[in-house]
Amino acid sequence: MEKTGHPTRPGETILREALESNGQRFTEQRAAVFRFLRSTDVHPSADEVFSTVRRELPGISLATVYKSLETLVGCGLAVKLTYSDGSARYDGRTDPHHHARCLACGRVMDVAGSIPDRNLAELRGSVGGFHVTGYRLELSGYCGSCAPEEIAIA
Amino acid sequence: MEKTGHPTRPGETILREALESNGQRFTEQRAAVFRFLRSTDVHPSADEVFSTVRRELPGISLATVYKSLETLVGCGLAVKLTYSDGSARYDGRTDPHHHARCLACGRVMDVAGSIPDRNLAELRGSVGGFHVTGYRLELSGYCGSCAPEEIAIA
DNA sequence: ATCCTTGCAAAGCATTTGCAGTCAC
């Protein structure tokens, strides 16, 4: 029932390989940050990652969390999302999906699916000489918990 | 050949009305910021707005530029774009369009067109109970000036 | 043994805020 020294935790191999191929080392801290990101869909801020991971690794510092997050992003194991209010959030999902952000509570939700290539191609056409490598799509609006009736009035 | 006191500059009426309907006042500073945003398509940062507007209004302060930009955004006369590197940029265009950002030089370009409603509806379907009011689409890649050949190698 | 990482604290930056003087209405 207790931790037995975690011989191999979920996703550990993926992380090890990703780090190695980038010439970086596997550490407890990076593993904990990675594991947490994978386990949630709340798109936490660096500080939220810190608070949570700290429960498991009481000695970890906020600076290390930032460094770890940046490392994961660099390895393609996480995505950094930035918003107009200046907050940055991290997403550990790497499969193609998009986001929906509630304008009232700021929560970020996952949206399955992607835009048909045909449509992207059309858009691409209007920026001459631009080599497109990816895109980010984000819906904005109000989540179920944030009183949809208020919107009808406003 | 000189400024004659600018009785009515382009877009001034639009600004006046937008401000009024939000209970705010028309000022030289706001007008200058607005005029500059409208006149360019470079999606300037607050600091770039400051440097430019300053040439016309030497006494304006950076704080005022920030306040003016926020006011314009609040009135729907400008849009704030935020990026992962922590930089915020402003766009004075209000017609439907999207952006393409160069991963090398950071430049932001306009992309005409929009996603067919049909596709948006599909995406919307996957976030239950979410009331969608808008969306942001952004292409990422490399602009013409940023050596497309390097990409083929990498 | 090497050199990458961590943790700490200090530094950095973009943005925001408080306030007295000034200006738009």
Added chain:
DNA sequence: GTGACTGCAAATGCTTTGCAAGGAT
């Protein structure tokens, strides 16, 4: 005249950095 706006400077908040000690390979 009144309340909103500006300019200044200090403050804030998130993120980064420098460095000595510790840890992974």
